[in-house]
Amino acid sequence: MSATINFDNAIPGKVTIYDFPPGPYPCRVQIALHEKKLHDLVDFEFVNLYKGEHKTDEFLRTKNYSGTLPVMEFADGSLLSECTAITEYIDNLDGNPILTGTTPFEKGQIHMMTRRVEFEFLEAISLYFHNATPGLGPTVEKYQNLEWGLRQRDRGIRGMHFLNSLLQKQPYIAGDKFSMADIACIGGFVFLSVVKLEPPKECKALLEWFDRVNERPSVQEFFKMANSFELPA
Numbered sequence: 001m002s003a004t005i006n007f008d009n010a011i012p013g014k015v016t017i018y019d020f021p022p023g024p025y026p027c028r029v030q031i032a033l034h035e036k037k038l039h040d041l042v043d044f045e046f047v048n049l050y051k052g053e054h055k056t057d058e059f060l061r062t063k064n065y066s067g068t069l070p071v072m073e074f075a076d077g078s079l080l081s082e083c084t085a086i087t088e089y090i091d092n093l094d095g096n097p098i099l100t101g102t103t104p105f106e107k108g109q110i111h112m113m114t115r116r117v118e119f120e121f122l123e124a125i126s127l128y129f130h131n132a133t134p135g136l137g138p139t140v141e142k143y144q145n146l147e148w149g150l151r152q153r154d155r156g157i158r159g160m161h162f163l164n165s166l167l168q169k170q171p172y173i174a175g176d177k178f179s180m181a182d183i184a185c186i187g188g189f190v191f192l193s194v195v196k197l198e199p200p201k202e203c204k205a206l207l208e209w210f211d212r213v214n215e216r217p218s219v220q221e222f223f224k225m226a227n228s229f230e231l232p233a
């Protein structure tokens, strides 16, 4: 859909997200947009990761030097990448942050836990995917290190045990409220399904948490879209 609304008074006009809709990282921004009821105001431009469209010289030069998705682009050409940064932006637009904290301590705690989820779980499974499985295919995966990839898989599994121990004491990853850290962890579960790994059965608190967050309309919207997604030829 074409959005010509003032998404942000500071940068009026259309907002585009370069996206691979069912992806474990793009999912984080999709869910945040649904939580904030902003999803319909964004134009999504599909970038085919399996064709390496995110690694072309032009994409690296003009959109995101790191060659990853999602990337948010504003009408004046400004860009935001990194899920945490984009979520922070989206969440603060209306002056009513519900995902990234309100008090200084809450903000610190949510950032700490988001990074911990990324480092111990989501990124570990991502590195397993890129190094120890065919990943995005030979055109994109120019360097792979099987041994390191397998270590990352094991680290990701340990990370899930750590998150499980946290969730035995509190309902959400950063405490008693759903936050950006939970959304990052949902991204980890999305990656588990990409690499066909089951979360450990004994991580009961983590599995119950996943059932609970799956009840949220934002998460259901994401999975509805992802389950019907077909990779274009």
Ligand SMILES: N[C@@H](CCC(=O)N[C@@H](CS)C(=O)NCC(=O)O)C(=O)O
Binding pocket: 020, 023, 024, 025, 026, 049, 054, 067, 068, 069, 070, 081, 082, 083, 084, 126, 136, 140
């Ligand atoms: N730290 C980045 C990571 C983004 C990321 O890894 N995105 C995936 C999409 S699921 C990607 O673009 N992978 C392509 C690649 O690594 O070649 C973020 O938080 O946005």
